[in-house]
Amino acid sequence: MAFFKRELSPVERFEAALKSKEAERQSLAGRLRVAETVFAEQRADTERLAVAGASNAKLERAEAKLRSVEDRAKTLRAALSEIDEQIVATERALADARSQREREALADNIEALASSIEQAVPGFAAGATALVRAVTRGGASVPEASKFAASVDAVRSEVLSAADLLCWELRSVAMRTRAGNANVALLAPPEATQPRIPEIERHLVYTLNPLLWREGSEVRKVPAFARVELPKTLLALALRDQHVDYLNARRVQTLMHVHGIGATSGDNLPDDTQFIDLDALAADQQAHVNVA
Structure with missing residues (x-):
């Protein structure tokens, strides 16, 4: 032997x-x-x-x-x-x-985390879908139930796109870790996020053009090809005119691979003439509605 x-x-x-x-x-x-x-x-x-x-x-x-x-x-x-x-x-x-x-051990742990997230995502998606079906199955149309189902479906879509992005980022970090050039910030405490205005509902999307809008006295500016939490009051308008798209959209996944995960507000901003004013577009739309 x-x-x-x-x-x-x-x-x-x-x-x-x-x-x-x-x-x-x-x-x-x-x-x-x-x-x-x-x-x-x-x-x-x-x-x-x-x-x-x-x-x-x-x-x-x-x-x-x-x-x-x-x-x-x-x-x-x-x-x-x-x-x-x-x-x-x-x-x-x-x-x-x-x-x-x-580094190999840390990279293995990071990849295992990405794999565990991917394995858990179908269960979450199936549960959210089942919940929406349960709410909308009845023949009676109840506004509260319809609103709840729409909210669940929106959350499901956002979580799935965020999970895909997170797994991609984790595997990128694992690859850089194995090569010895991982960002040290991975293990550092997360930076404090800017305080949100609590009364504004937002949705995480990806910009296709430079955008600006106003929140009280503050003017928010975001470059193209960046993730941003856009106020939901402007979401439908921005989606209609294709100034933004959802994170799980196929073209967005491609753009994120090309441009990275996206710059943050204030990085490499173009001049003011290139920004699309969402508030102005909303006002123009409202004016047409009033005239009609």
């Missing part, structure tokens, strides 16, 4: 290499200490022979032995210096491998 050894991971390989090189260094250091001791003793013996007036033959033999011992000590010192450099390089490679292992 054949047995196969498990392939070592990069971290395990570098750990084994580091352990081997440290053992080799310890052995070289011990041999160098012995060589230096022998060299010191041989130098003392050669010195004594010279002081005692030994014959030339004895002195030559002593000097040759001293040179041999000295050369051996020099060789061991060079080998020890080389193994020290190898240990430093191996420690650096081991640290990089450990960092990559941590």
